[in-house]
Amino acid sequence: MSLWLPPDISPICATAQANLTQCSPTGYLYLALVTQLFGTTTNNSYPEYNQDDTQSKCEKNKDANDVNEDFEGVDDKYKTYDYIIVGAGSAGCVLANRLSEDADQKILLLEAGPEEPDVTMVPALPRLLANSKIDWMYKTQPEETNCLSQKGQSCPTIRGKTMGGSSAVNYMVYMRGSKLDYDNWAKDGNEGWSFDEVLPYFKKSENYRYVESIDDEYHGFGGPLNVENFPYVDIASDMLVKAFNEKGLPTKDLSRDSQVGVNINLSTSKDGKRQSANVAFIKPIRNERENLQIITDAFVTQILIDESTKTAVGVKYYKNGTYYKVFAEKEVIVSAGAINSPKLLKLSGVGPKEELESLGIPIIADLKVGYNLHDHVTTDALTVSLSNECETLKSEKELLNEVTKYYLQNETKEGPLSTTSTINSIAFIKTSYEMENAPDIQIHFDGRNVAEYMADPSTYAATNTLPLSFYDGIAPKPLLLTPKSRGYILLNKTDPTFGAPLIYPGHLKEQEDIDRLVEGIRFVLTLEDTESFRQCGARYVRTPVEGCSDYEWGTYEYFVCILTHYTMTICHPVGTCKMGPADDEDAVVDPRFKVYGVDKMRVVDSSTMPKIVRGNLNAPTIMMAEKASEMIKEDRICRNIDT
CATH class of the missing domain: 3.50.50.60 (FAD/NAD(P)-binding domain)
Incomplete structure (x- = not known):
């Protein structure tokens, strides 16, 4: 039996400039508890081939x-x-x-x-999976346009190394992208890849369990992959949807052919647990x-x-x-x-x-091979603080109790650990640069401890293993959906076979990518003017982060700085x-x-x-494999006929 172990954050914690919860005795006790309860694989009946x-x-x-x-x-x-x-x-x-x-x-x-391992099943714990034994632990190579304030000027590229791959470590967002994405694939000479031609393969995989809607035009029923809403929604998640509504974005199913809008999105989950591939x-x-x-x-x-x-x-x-x-x-x-x-x-x-x-x-x-590398890029350096009415931070005892409570529940899981929280409050917008009838910015949010992040942003990000559910602030992440910048991957010259490949992401090399993102940032700043934000006491922290203090917060130059210094993706290479x-x-x-x-x-x-594509990649990748499976079967039949 193989035991999953959490990431070893102790070397980074030893150099921390602030007192971080994850680096405290309670933080280490939390890691030990999660390992004890969820560190094994429940079904160990799989035969190991001798x-x-x-x-x-x-x-x-x-x-x-x-x-x-x-x-x-x-x-x-x-x-x-x-x-x-x-x-x-x-x-x-x-x-x-x-x-x-x-x-x-x-x-x-x-x-x-x-x-x-069982730990992947808990929706609120994906932060624990990065840099653990089920992550390839890849990092990008230093470049002049990205990741400048990260350790070694390098950003993590989280990739799942376990049964289920990255679907076992991701944030469980069920998203398909825009109709235009697939129509453009077909337009560029990829016969058979228009949206109308791929939609049946999205539906084939799907077991759609959204209780408020029966949509057999865009969704499938009875497939292997369960798609539903998480059973728990916190106050801030609901606040975000309402704030976007106030800014004119309609609430809609973001998996349909028209994306501009907002919703608490569907997830690849079932009864409060992850549905990996x-x-x-x-x-x-x-x-x-x-x-x-x-x-x-x-x-x-x-x-x-x-x-x-x-x-x-x-x-x-x-x-x-x-x-x-x-x-x-x-x-x-x-x-x-x-x-x-x-x-x-x-x-x-x-x-x-x-x-x-x-x-x-x-x-x-x-x-x-190895060229045309691109990803959905953003920044991790925007922070919104929340009032006591909307924050969800827990005491040390409450944190440990929530982990135990989730474990002890029956097959159906509920409560704050059964959701990715504000991650799943998702919006799509168009900037003035986008000429197509499709969005070019997708907006995610995740929770954070505001004081601890502001005291030491890089160390906080590198060591944060705590559940997504507990926070007193949120971090808006406007993602660029249509990057023009391209990177590449080379073999490791020292050890091509076992050495990590050299990843040159190329983020933000094109000026238009930066300008679209700055406009996306300016849009999320306007959420502060909504009644929904005011009711939660949601206010942007206007203190410049380390590395960008030479610029005035809110200026174009400041936003360029946080994009190039605090670069991040949600790992969609x-x-x-x-x-x-x-x-x-x-x-x-x-x-x-x-x-x-x-x-x-x-x-x-x-x-x-x-x-x-304009959206998260798990569902499109599954769709591609569904379509590939049919192609392979067709080719086998044709080959048999020929012989």
């Missing part, structure tokens, strides 16, 4: 291209599958479910991380389908590609100190995410010729294995996810998005 008995070991430095001799005398059923899926995240879990529906197809799902798509079938094998803690190091035929034949992975090779008769499908999918392709010889040659990697296909038609020089995969120049290999995850 690979020593079923697969031949490969020596650590053995030639990876010698793909046959390792398996002499080994029963084919243990080494060869129809499909191998790399990565059990939002896309990989869907693919494993749908492809294993056919009992005649043997499916292998490989996940680099462990089983999903693992919970929704894998757990119900895992012990029911003999043709689906899952191996956790399996770090894939290479896609095995026959150099003469340019055909993917299997993968090589590392587990418990040993390398293994497994083979795919039909396809290898990479679903490792927007950071790890391009890394794996490059390690396998699929990527930019110049970079691969510099590292001595034999080139299979010269493609623009996309585009690094871009989907595009054959005449797109930057495309890595075609509109059916097939890698250009390599047979029997696809990439299916958010890395293939040509342009980021």
Whole structure:
């Protein structure tokens, strides 16, 4: 049994310039309590494949291209599958479910991380998951336009490393993006990707449980993924919706084709617990389908590609100190995410010729892998304080009691830990720069302890492991939905295989990105003028944050400073294995996810998005995997007919 452990914040706490609750004895007691109650995986009945008995070991430095001799005398059923899926995240879990529906197809799902621990199920605790053992703990490389006040001028890039991937560590927002996003994908040559063509795949996954509406035009019923409202709404969440209403934004379902508006949004949850892709798509079938094998803690190091035929034949992975090779008769499908999918392709010889040659990697296909990186960028440096009537801070004893109370409840969970709180009060607006009939700014909020944040902003952000539910202030985050800036990802030159990739995010390199965000900031400042804010005593803290004190709070220069110094994203990286038609020089995969120049290999995850959608990425990634599953089945039928 693998025990989840919380992030070790003690080294950062030791250098803190302020007394932070999370760094206090109560903070450490809270971490210990959460670990004790939620640190294991409840369902430990999953069989662990004994690979020593079923697969031949490969020596650590053995030639990876010698793909046959390792398996002499080994029963084919243990080494060869129809499909191998790399990565059990939002896309990989869907693919494993749908492809294993056919009992005649043997499916292998490989996940680099462990089983999903119970702590992920608590909606209010995602801050605890970053920098823990189920996070890849990636950070960006220093650049001149972003993250300047962060330690090492580097921002975290949180990516889930567990069954469920990032759907197990995200903030559970169910959002699809704009109709225009998908119509533009199709317009740019990606046949089959218009909104009308993808809507059925959103609906296919969904089990819509919104009690106030039955909407079968835009929502699905009976799918694996439960979508509903959290069972608990606090005062500040309701205040935010009303404040936006006062500013002219209508309350609406933000998953429909028209987004400009506000709501307490839908979540990927059920009865006050997270619905990760693992919970929704894998757990119900895992012990029911003999043709689906899952191996956790399996770090894939290479896609095995026959150099003469340019055909993917299997993968090589590392587990418990040993390398293994497994083979795919039909396809290898990479679903490792927007950071790890391009890394794996490059390690396998699929990527930019110049970079691969510099590292001595034999080139299979010269493609623009790792480029076109972009994300929804914002700042973390805006703070609104609340009056006693609307703040939700708890005493030390109350904090520990709430954790225990949630744990002791039956299958249905309620109360403040059963929600992400103000995170799910979401608004979409258009700035004067946006010429399309769609928003370019999405606004999220999260709670914070105002005094502790203002005393030491960077350390507060780096160590805050407390529940989202308890705060005396909120932090508005206007996210840029349509960034023009682009970044890229390179292999680690010191250790390409096991070293963290070098992430150059490129945030805010384009002036228009900054100007749109400043206008978004100015809009959220006007919320202070609403009656809803006044009733909660909600006021902006107008003290300049450290690093930007040379500028007057509220000026254009000050806002540029907080954007470039206190840069953050909500971790929506996309585009690094871009989907595009054959005449797109930057495309890595075609509109059916097939890698250009390599047979029997696809990439299916958010890395293939040509342009980021206007909204959170979990639901769109699941939709893409639903559509990919159908494409794969269609291609298998066509292949059988041809042969």
